[in-house]
Amino acid sequence: MVEILGKTNQSQTVLSGGLLAICLILLSVIASGIGQYPIDYSDIIHALLHYFGIEEEAPDQTIRLVLSEVRLPRVLASVLVGAVLAAAGCVFQGMFRNPLVSPDILGVSTGAGLGAAAGILLSLSIISIQLMAFLGGLITVGAVYLVASSIRQHEPTLILVLAGIVIGSLAGACLSLVKILADPYDQLPAITFWLLGSFAAVDKIDLLGALPLCILALIPMVLLRWRINVLSLGDEEARALGVNPDKIRLFLIFAATLMTAAGVAIAGVIGWVGLVVPHIARLLVGPNFNRLLPIAMLIGANFLLIVDTIARTLTQTETPIGILTAFVGAPVFVWLLFHARRSWM
């Protein structure tokens, strides 16, 4: 990365990034040990070393199974989803020039919720429900974009947000309809649980399905990292500085929606991460997208890993993660508001 500013900012980014990465690795190992079947950390490290072929001696069969089939997919999924929700939040907040925007602003979560609920109503398989959720999110945002781009002569970002509200509430109404039609003893709890988000059902296949989509969506964000800064100055200034805002916005909406939909499809609706994490990252390294994106992704990954570990160990039954992120996110957000510098962090 090229040095954008004085040494302080550059080294602060490297330092924060390094600490967060170390933190993430340690937490992943710790989280993999915690649960119904506790595993000693030395066993985890042993198993990992064996997996990468560094150590010859094979670990205990049960430990190997618990790790590879249950714990690691879940740990990695929460890391992945936390990172992409934070990334999508950064992109949307920058693009809409509004720090109160979350990845749901264009209705991706509501659309995904509707897709999943419809899938549950039709008693589809889990894979099909996930696919329905993914497509539901994509289609909803596509509809919002089409409506918004057919209306001209207005501030494009404002129209996008308004179209997002309109189509989002329409999808919300459809979701309510599906809930009424659903079997109250069997399907309705499943829909409700899905809408609150959970990593309980995540397995290796889910992870392998979502990962390539998220990486694909991350590419335009990384490539356009400088242009995103310029876009956050507003359309007119971006145009005057040589950036075509309409084109770049289309790319970014698609990328952010793709990764959010992929995340939501495997874990359900998880609020607050995409709203709060970009703020914390901006507080650490400033608004320059070059530095903001990696730091926000690392914070998001750490955050959701911790919350998910709490969600599965707090009580005998799983606590839906969407509830916990709200309980953690809301106070953190209020704290941020109190400590915000004069402008938006």
Place this chain on the structure above:
Amino acid sequence: MISARNLQIGYQKPLGDHLHLELSAGQFHMILGPNGSGKSTLFKTLIGLIRPMSGQVLVNQLDVHRLAATARAKTFAYVPQSQQQVFPYTVGEMVLMGRTSHIKPFSVPSHSDIELCDQAMASLDILGLKNQEFTKLSGGQRQLTILARALAQDAQILVLDEPTASLDFGNEIRVLERIRHLADQGWTIILSTHNPDHALQLADTVTTVSHGTVKDHGLPHQILTSAHLSDLYQANVEVVSIGQTKTCIAAQLNRA
């Protein structure tokens, strides 16, 4: 250098008649006009941010409205009216954004970009602000930052939309002096203003705009007469000489 031919400006319907305008290189051009006269629309049409209803704008024989975004940014460096920024970019980052049209789409600023920006900031004496947050600056410092960004953009023409609109008297003078200094260094500058004094004292040419078209164009002291200004602003305006400078005052301000 810039020539507008048969140009009709407006958003959905034309604001006024066809207009012709020729602005030559290396001069300081000012555009004057009352509120709602179409001054800003003309301004943005000239630099290609708004499409004309009819006619065309040529810069060095090229149609401004057919230029790609980066080519346009290499032609015009635009300083918009000061507006609130949401995110606290540093002054250095704000100025660096001026280099965007010289940076490949998938790339970030290079060391030479940073050096050019440092020079631009140094030339306006704001290099010391480099690591400060733009959102925390005073109005005058912000305007100088955006001016430095426009210099770093390395375009052929500097375009400023009411650069002193929200500045106090001292900052207004300082910013205008800077801009006049740039004009003396050979920059081609187009500036819109609400204050006829700016044009009387600093401009090489002045263009007055009313009802969506050009009312008059020429040398400031020839055009900006008491009669013309009174007609332009529909108010009783008098141009008086104080020593060497001419200034414009409101004649017989009515007190109720």
